[in-house]
Amino acid sequence: MRDEKLIVEYSLEAYRRFYKDAYPEGIRILLIEMKDDPHPIPAGTKGTVDSVDDAPTIHCRFDNGRYLGVIPGVDVFRKITEDI
Numbered sequence: 001m002r003d004e005k006l007i008v009e010y011s012l013e014a015y016r017r018f019y020k021d022a023y024p025e026g027i028r029i030l031l032i033e034m035k036d037d038p039h040p041i042p043a044g045t046k047g048t049v050d051s052v053d054d055a056p057t058i059h060c061r062f063d064n065g066r067y068l069g070v071i072p073g074v075d076v077f078r079k080i081t082e083d084i
Contacts, residue, residue: 018070019056023049023079029060031077041068045081 023029034040041047046084047060050067057069058077070077 003044004076016052016054016056019053019058023052023058025049025051028080029058029070029077029079031062031070032078034075036071036074037068 011022027050028076029043029047031041031043032042041062044061045064047062050059050061052058053069055071057071059067059069061067
């Protein structure tokens with residue numbers, strides 16, 4: 001007998017939906033590390049989410065004036081909460 005509660009939906013569409021729901025326009029993020037960019041955004045830079053595409057790349061306007069996408073699973077970042 002299987003416990004249906006333990007089944008996790010994993011598909012490309014679920015992956016996209018997760019990031020679009022978790023990072024809506026206007027939410028703030030903190031960049032911890034950008035790994036595969038020849039001109040990375042410096043660690044510790046904060047930014048505001050502009051959009052999430054179907055890749056899903058999270059496109060942000062960073063406080064240092066740059067506009068660049070962060071890639072889940074490649075770049076390291078997190079949401080900024082009001083406590084920070």
